Amino acid sequence: MRYAQLVIGPAGSGKSTYCSTMVKHATDTKRIIEVVNLDPAAEHFDYTPFVDIRELIHLDDAMEDEELQFGPNGGLVFCIETLLENCDWLEEQLGDVDDDYILFDCPGQIELYTHLPVMRRLVDMLQRWNFRVCAVFMIDSQFMVDGAKFLSGTMAALSVMVNLEIPHVNILTKMDLLSKTTRRQLDDYLDPDPHILLADMRNGQSRWHGKYAKLTEAIGEVIENFSLVRFYPLNIKDEDSIENILLTIDNIIQYGEDTDVKIRDFDEPDPDDDE
Numbered sequence: 001m002r003y004a005q006l007v008i009g010p011a012g013s014g015k016s017t018y019c020s021t022m023v024k025h026a027t028d029t030k031r032i033i034e035v036v037n038l039d040p041a042a043e044h045f046d047y048t049p050f051v052d053i054r055e056l057i058h059l060d061d062a063m064e065d066e067e068l069q070f071g072p073n074g075g076l077v078f079c080i081e082t083l084l085e086n087c088d089w090l091e092e093q094l095g096d097v098d099d100d101y102i103l104f105d106c107p108g109q110i111e112l113y114t115h116l117p118v119m120r121r122l123v124d125m126l127q128r129w130n131f132r133v134c135a136v137f138m139i140d141s142q143f144m145v146d147g148a149k150f151l152s153g154t155m156a157a158l159s160v161m162v163n164l165e166i167p168h169v170n171i172l173t174k175m176d177l178l179s180k181t182t183r184r185q186l187d188d189y190l191d192p193d194p195h196i197l198l199a200d201m202r203n204g205q206s207r208w209h210g211k212y213a214k215l216t217e218a219i220g221e222v223i224e225n226f227s228l229v230r231f232y233p234l235n236i237k238d239e240d241s242i243e244n245i246l247l248t249i250d251n252i253i254q255y256g257e258d259t260d261v262k263i264r265d266f267d268e269p270d271p272d273d274d275e
């Protein structure tokens with residue numbers, strides 16, 4: 001079995017920083033985690049990519065081509081489609097190593113995840129190659145500290161979940177940038193009770209809420225009834241926080257399960273054996 005995290009989320013939410021943080025943490029704990037850069041427009045990141053889409057196609061190739069003449073957004077979709085058409089290239093680059101663990105650092109164009117089929121096709125491909133894939137959706141914590149923004153972030157997370165249909169974890173990034181007071185406020189949002197959050201909106205002077213109160217409440221009920229959305233805070237300056245996130249995702253994709261079983265067999269011998 002092989003293991004993959006599909007690191008996705010809006011522009012600037014912290015995807016590439018997350019990848020380099022995880023690689024560093026893995027090295028410190030004697031684990032190997034590789035990163036594949038899937039952003040054809042990336043200019044800078046702090047990790048050495050194991051595979052880099054820019055070696056196949058760069059965003060400039062799509063934008064500067066006389067015939068294609070794409071803008072930045074269409075160009076990006078074109079690049080990902082080109083990657084899918086060249087799946088042999090990706091397969092060869094990834095090799096075939098059992099038990100490898102790879103983070104896919106994806107572009108920040110939210111349409112790729114909410115309604116276009118390209119990422120779903122990428123997931124299908126990875127699954128065919130024996131990868132167990134978890135979607136890791138980044139949201140900037142600074143945009144999640146009031147009811148309306150929370151609702152909007154939640155809806156984005158939900159549409160990604162529905163579009164990709166794979167195990168999914170939401171990460172609140174940049175926790176180190178929040179003040180202590182704001183961090184405390186954020187607690188209400190981590191395991192959200194929509195009633196409390198919506199009550200906040202109702203009590204505020206939101207014109208939106210006045211007009212669309214029933215809609216907002218219906219959305220709140222969907223979130224609650226399906227227990228779909230939960231957020232894990234990540235502070236990249238705190239090793240425990242990084243380790244917790246990694247453990248959570250490892251459990252979801254059942255990384256290291258075989259090793260656990262072996263250890264358990266050794267630690268807990270069958271009592272009948274003594275007789």
Ligand SMILES: Nc1nc2c(ncn2[C@@H]2O[C@H](COP(=O)(O)OP(=O)(O)OP(=O)(O)O)[C@@H](O)[C@H]2O)c(=O)[nH]1
Pocket residue numbers: 009010011012013014015016017018039106107108109173174175176177234235236
């Ligand atoms: N303080 C702090 N800054 C962060 C954190 N994560 C990201 N940043 C900063 O936020 C900016 C964007 O981070 P990136 O990791 O490039 O975000 P991205 O999601 O890969 O962005 P795109 O690929 O352009 O969509 C950079 O200036 C980072 O240094 C964090 O946890 N803490």
Ligand SMILES: [Mg+2]
Pocket residue numbers: 015016017039042105106
């Ligand atoms: Mg990036």
